[in-house]
Every structure is written in C-alpha cells, then in structure tokens.
Amino acid sequence: MKVFLDRLSKYFGQVKAVDNLTLAIEDGEFVALLGPSGCGKTTTLLTIAGFYKPTAGFVLFDDKVVNELPPRERNIGMVFQSYALYPHMSVLDNITFPLRLKKVSRKERETKAKALASLLRIEDILERKPAEISGGQQQRVALARALIKEPGLLLLDEPLSNLDAKLRVTMRAEIKRLQKDLGITTILVTHDQVEAMTMADRIAVLETGKLQQVGPPEELYNSPANLFVAGFIGTPPMNFLAATLEKREGKFFITTERFCLPLPDSVTMKICQIPTPHDVIVGIRPENISIGQGEIRGEIYVVEPLGRDTLVSLHIGTEIIKVIAPPTFRASPGEQVQLTFSEEKVHLFDKETGKSLLV
Amino acid sequence: MAYKRGTKAIPYLILGFVAAPFLIMYVGFFLRAFGEKMVLGIIPAQWGIYNFRFLWQPITWGLEQTTMWTAFGNTMFFATLSGFIVTVICMLAGYALSRVEFRGRSFFLILQLVLHAVPGQILLIAVFFLLLYIGLLHRIPGVALARAALEIPLGVWMAKGFFDGIPWDVERAAMVDGCTRLQVWYKIFLPLVKPGIAAVFIWGFLFAWHDFIYVYTLLPGTIKVMATLIQSLLATEVIDYGYLAALSLIYSIPPLSLFIFLQRALLKVPIFGGKGT
Numbered sequence: 048m049k050v051f052l053d054r055l056s057k058y059f060g061q062v063k064a065v066d067n068l069t070l071a072i073e074d075g076e077f078v079a080l081l082g083p084s085g086c087g088k089t090t091t092l093l094t095i096a097g098f099y100k101p102t103a104g105f106v107l108f109d110d111k112v113v114n115e116l117p118p119r120e121r122n123i124g125m126v127f128q129s130y131a132l133y134p135h136m137s138v139l140d141n142i143t144f145p146l147r148l149k150k151v152s153r154k155e156r157e158t159k160a161k162a163l164a165s166l167l168r169i170e171d172i173l174e175r176k177p178a179e180i181s182g183g184q185q186q187r188v189a190l191a192r193a194l195i196k197e198p199g200l201l202l203l204d205e206p207l208s209n210l211d212a213k214l215r216v217t218m219r220a221e222i223k224r225l226q227k228d229l230g231i232t233t234i235l236v237t238h239d240q241v242e243a244m245t246m247a248d249r250i251a252v253l254e255t256g257k258l259q260q261v262g263p264p265e266e267l268y269n270s271p272a273n274l275f276v277a278g279f280i281g282t283p284p285m286n287f288l289a290a291t292l293e294k295r296e297g298k299f300f301i302t303t304e305r306f307c308l309p310l311p312d313s314v315t316m317k318i319c320q321i322p323t324p325h326d327v328i329v330g331i332r333p334e335n336i337s338i339g340q341g342e343i344r345g346e347i348y349v350v351e352p353l354g355r356d357t358l359v360s361l362h363i364g365t366e367i368i369k370v371i372a373p374p375t376f377r378a379s380p381g382e383q384v385q386l387t388f389s390e391e392k393v394h395l396f397d398k399e400t401g402k403s404l405l406v
Numbered sequence: 407m408a409y410k411r412g413t414k415a416i417p418y419l420i421l422g423f424v425a426a427p428f429l430i431m432y433v434g435f436f437l438r439a440f441g442e443k444m445v446l447g448i449i450p451a452q453w454g455i456y457n458f459r460f461l462w463q464p465i466t467w468g469l470e471q472t473t474m475w476t477a478f479g480n481t482m483f484f485a486t487l488s489g490f491i492v493t494v495i496c497m498l499a500g501y502a503l504s505r506v507e508f509r510g511r512s513f514f515l516i517l518q519l520v521l522h523a524v525p526g527q528i529l530l531i532a533v534f535f536l537l538l539y540i541g542l543l544h545r546i547p548g549v550a551l552a553r554a555a556l557e558i559p560l561g562v563w564m565a566k567g568f569f570d571g572i573p574w575d576v577e578r579a580a581m582v583d584g585c586t587r588l589q590v591w592y593k594i595f596l597p598l599v600k601p602g603i604a605a606v607f608i609w610g611f612l613f614a615w616h617d618f619i620y621v622y623t624l625l626p627g628t629i630k631v632m633a634t635l636i637q638s639l640l641a642t643e644v645i646d647y648g649y650l651a652a653l654s655l656i657y658s659i660p661p662l663s664l665f666i667f668l669q670r671a672l673l674k675v676p677i678f679g680g681k682g683t
C-alpha cells in the first residue's frame with residue numbers, strides 16, 4: 048500500500064503537534080519517523096491510523112483520501128509502545144482476534160496463527176495469558192496480532208523502547224528481516240536514531256511537528272539539511288564550531304580565532320554564490336578528524352577507550368570537540384596535540400537559519 | 407514499653423466504646439430470633455426455631471395475609487431488576503463518558519454528582535405521576551425503574567472510573583483489529599471490568615433491597631416486599647419481637663452475603679501496568 052501525507056496538520060488547541068507535513072511512502076517501503084520526544088511522531092501515526100482527524104491536509108492510501116475512514120476500515124496493523132495486548136485473552140486468542148472479528152473460520156484462523164507464531168518463535172506460549180510472558184514475547188505477540196490480517200500498512204510506535212538493550216538489538220534485526228520478507232509497507236516511530244538508521248529504508252526527521260529532512264540513512268548522515276538533523280543523527284554527535292566564511296584570492300576559507308581552514312573545490316563549488324564574509328557554523332563528525340599533525344591545535348581533555356576505537360575529547364580554545372581515534376591511541380589529559388579535519392567532510396551551516404549551505 | 411502499650415490500647419478502648427451499642431443490638435437481635443420464652447424480656451429460656459415459623463406458615467396481620475416467600479420473591483425481583491437496570495445503563499454511560507468526546511461531557515458528569523445529592527424522597531410525587539402516566543405505577547418493574555434512576559448518577563461515576571483504568575492503547579488496538587465502538591465495549595472492556603460490573607450491580611441491588619419509602623409509596627398494600635411486610639407487622643397491636651427478629655434476619659441474609667462478595671469483587675478490579683503514550 049502506498050501512503051501519501053498531503054500537507055497534514057494536527058493541532059491540539061494551541062499546540063501544533065503535526066505541522067504541514069508532506070511525505071510520500073512507496074509500496075513496500077520501510078520509513079522511520081524520527082525525532083525527540085514530544086515532536087509529534089505518535090500524533091502523526093495516530094492520524095494515519097484514523098484515531099485523530101487531521102486539522103488540515105489529507106491522508107491518502109493508494110491515492111485515495113481516507114480522512115473519514117474509521118481505523119477498522121483502513122486495513123492497517125499496529126504495534127503499540129505498551130503492546131496493548133488484551134489481558135483477558137490467551138496469546139492465541141490475542142493473535143486471532145482480528146480474524147475472529149472478520150468471521151474467518153476457526154481452522155483457517157488457527158493455521159494462520161500457527162504459521163505466524165512459528166515465524167516469530169512464540170509457538171510454545173500460545174495458551175498463556177499476556178501477563179505470564181516476558182516483554183520480548185509480548186512484543187512478538189503484538190506483532191503477530193498486527194500481521195495476521197495481512198494489512199496493507201504496518202504502524203510501529205516505539206516498538207523496541209520497552210525492551211532491554213540486548214533484546215532491542217535482536218528485535219531490530221528481526222523486524223527488519225520480517226518486513227523485507229513480507230514486503231509490507233511499514234512506518235516506524237522512534238526517538239532512537241540508531242534504530243531508525245539501522246532499520247529504515249528512509250528516515251523522516253521531525254522536530255516540533257515540522258518535517259526537517261527525509262531521505263535514506265546515508266543521505267541524512269552525509270548531507271544533513273540543517274543543524275538539527277546534523278546534531279540528531281550519529282553518535283557521538285557532530286562537532287559544531289562557530290566560524291566565519293571568507294574569500295581570499297578566489298579561494299574560500301573558514302576562519303576562527305584558532306585556525307584557518309582552506310575549503311576544497313568540492314565544497315567551494317556549492318558555496319560560490321554566498322557573499323563573504325559570512326557567519327557560519329562548521330560541523331565535523333568525530334570520525335573525520337585525525338590527531339597527529341596539522342594546523343589546528345588542541346589540548347586533550349579526556350580519553351575514553353571503547354575497544355573498537357577510542358573516543359577523545361579535546362579543547363580547541365574554549366570549545367570541546369570529540370574525536371574518534373584508533374584503539375591504540377594514547378595520551379594524557381592536558382597534552383597538546385595537532386589535528387586535521389578532512390576538508391571534504393566538513394559541513395557548513397548558516398548561523399542565522401541553521402540551514403546547510405552545502406545542499 | 408508499658409507506656410507504649412498503654413497508649414496503643416487507647417484507640418481500641420475508644421473504638422470498643424463506640425461499637426458497643428451496635429454490638430449489643432446485634433447480639434440482642436440474634437438472641438431474640440433464636441430464643442423462646444424470654445425471661446425478663448431479654449434472656450431466652452429455651453433455644454429453637456419457633457420464631458421462624460413463617461417459613462412454612464402464612465403471615466397474617468389484621469385481616470390481611472401473605473407468605474414470607476411471596477414477599478421475599480417480590481423483593482428479590484425488585485432488587486434484581488433495579489440492579490440490572492443500573493448496571494446496563496451505567497456500563498454504557500460510563501464507557502461513553504470515559505472514552506467518547508462529545509459536547510457537554512463535563513457538564514453531564516457534574517450534573518450526575520448534583521443529581522446524586524438530591525434526596526430521592528423529594529422526587530416521590532413527581533415519580534408517582536410519571537409512573538402513573540406511563541402506566542407502570544403499582545407495578546414492581548415501574549418502581550424498580552424509578553429506584554434504579556436514583557442510583558444511576560453515582561453508578562455512572564463508578565463505571566467511568568473502571569473504564570478510565572483501561573489504557574487507551576488497548577482500545578485503539580481493538581479498533582485497528584476491526585472492532586466497532588460497541589464491539590470494543592462488550593468484547594474488550596466488559597470482560598476487563600468484570601469485577602466492576604459486579605460492584606455496580608450489587609450497588610443497585612442493595613439500595614433497592616433496602617428501600618422502603620419508594621416501595622411503600624408506589625406499590626399497593628397488596629404487593630408486599632420484605633421492608634413493607636415488616637412495617638405492617640410493626641403496625642399491629644401486639645408485636646411479636648422474636649418473630650420480627652427472625653424475619654429481619656432472613657431479610658438481611660442476601661445483602662450480607664452480597665457485601666462479602668462486594669469486598670472481594672472490589673479488590674479484584676484490574677490494575678494495568680505498562681507504559682502509555
């Protein structure tokens with residue numbers, strides 16, 4: 048099923064929970080709605096499901112406006128953050144409930160439930176009540192219940208947030224695999240950028256109800272459209288430094304009190320129209336800085352070995368930046384070091400608007 | 407230590423002192439019911455069930471006569487019907503008030519509380535004429551309807567409270583799964599608030615069972631319920647207290663057993679865990 052959100056808005060009184068959101072989702076695509084808590088993700092999902100009427104705009108399924116359709120007629124499956132299993136029913140009854148409402152025969156119901164149960168590896172607990180199974184199992188049951196009627200659209204609201212860290216990593220992969228196997232259009236709501244990056248084909252980043260950027264994970268990572276997306280995606284987050292963009296003898300430089308960095312042609316091409324000097328924010332990811340030699344001087348603040356690599360925090364003047372160094376890196380606090388930024392990986396944002404100057 | 411024990415005893419002493427009159431009354435009540443040939447008016451000389459002879463004999467007073475079983479049956483019918491009406495209406499209204507957004511919802515909720523504060527007696531005359539016009543006066547179902555109406559305001563609040571405890575996500579899940587609102591109500595909500603249903607029913611039942619003024623005013627003298635039967639026996643010239651005590655004992659058995667049931671049911675009202683959004 049294709050989903051199209053057309054200038055969708057949902058206000059609660061003065062609160063603009065969803066603000067003029069336009070988003071097209073292809074059939075079979077896995078899209079994540081990503082944003083901090085309170086940015087309107089759940090509201091968007093509940094509006095798509097039909098629990099909220101849009102204040103303005105349209106929800107389209109397969110090019111048909113469904114604004115007025117009640118949830119039960121939308122052919123969707125949904126997994127809630129709290130799983131919302133029916134406490135008074137056995138696991139099997141929970142899973143087959145949607146089919147019982149459709150008056151599907153008992154035999155067919157149970158065949159389908161058994162097939163899904165084995166796919167999700169919950170065959171052994173079908174007779175139990177939801178209160179008697181673990182959180183991870185409850186979640187699989189909720190998934191099975193959402194999938195059994197073979198919906199055209201699967202909605203997942205923070206499905207992993209109630210699981211422990213280890214189980215979360217397992218379920219992440221399993222849900223992704225299941226989605227690919229079934230080819231079901233899926234919208235995942237999450238505040239966890241790792242979850243969104245690892246699972247989704249495309250990510251839509253929301254903040255205070257507004258769409259910030261939408262694109263495949265690599266695109267959001269490599270070319271964030273603004274400061275918010277740049278800072279939200281990636282761990283440890285991108286480093287930001289205030290600087291001035293200057294042009295001397297036809298070449299662009301970014302200058303701060305501490306250093307002056309010439310920009311490579313690949314970057315210059317994109318900013319040649321910008322009047323100089325211009326106040327900018329320079330963004331550089333921790334893995335795009337190398338310690339050893341270079342023009343930029345820093346002072347080691349703390350070194351945190353992580354096993355696979357080492358996270359180094361250091362001062363450049365009064366600002367602290369984070370650098371990912373090789374696992375063998377050793378230094379003691381207070382030590383002076385020299386740094387190089389990989390110039391091609393530098394991001395530039397307008398200081399006024401926060402918008403990227405490179406896209 | 408001694409000092410501590412002394413202070414601890416004080417509340418018990420006060421409570422015992424306050425409870426004593428009631429305790430003595432209840433003991434006297436049992437002595438009366440099962441005692442025969444009372445000495446000095448309160449000490450039974452002999453135990454027996456002679457006072458319970460209404461169980462197999464008709465009850466007479468003045469020129470009238472009935473049996474305990476007729477009155478007991480009438481009371482049971484009256485109270486059950488009243489409890490049933492209260493339950494159905496409160497469960498539907500409680501769900502709507504808990505989950506459906508509509509204009510005047512909070513006004514309606516406050517109105518229920520105000521209505522509950524109105525004593526039933528002052529409505530008697532209006533109820534009398536209402537029942538007369540709809541042809542239900544002097545009939546148990548009619549009076550049960552009127553009696554139920556008095557308990558509905560608070561019952562609605564009770565029912566709303568039970569439904570409020572069910573997470574929104576459970577309701578949304580049911581609607582995504584294909585339920586209509588009514589299906590959500592009876593397939594998901596009612597099973598989840600079963601103890602609440604029992605509580606509301608018992609609530610309606612008990613108040614009807616205990617009612618005197620409505621049945622006395624709105625039923626003819628020929629249709630006796632337990633309350634009006636006991637009143638009739640009290641209004642005769644010679645009062646047989648043992649007989650009355652025995653009759654009252656039978657009258658109080660159903661509410662007593664229901665009270666025990668009510669406690670259990672209320673303790674079982676489901677409590678949901680899990681995070682909501």
Ligand SMILES: Nc1ncnc2c1ncn2[C@@H]1O[C@H](COP(=O)(O)OP(=O)(O)O)[C@@H](O)[C@H]1O
Pocket residue numbers: 059062063064082083084085086087088089090091683
């Ligand atoms: N039913 C509601 N009534 C009023 N305000 C709401 C309601 N639901 C959500 N909001 C508000 O809308 C904003 C977005 O909420 P939500 O969609 O739940 O955020 P998220 O799921 O991204 O954490 C928040 O400011 C929240 O307080």
Ligand SMILES: [Mg+2]
Pocket residue numbers: 088089090683
């Ligand atoms: Mg949410």
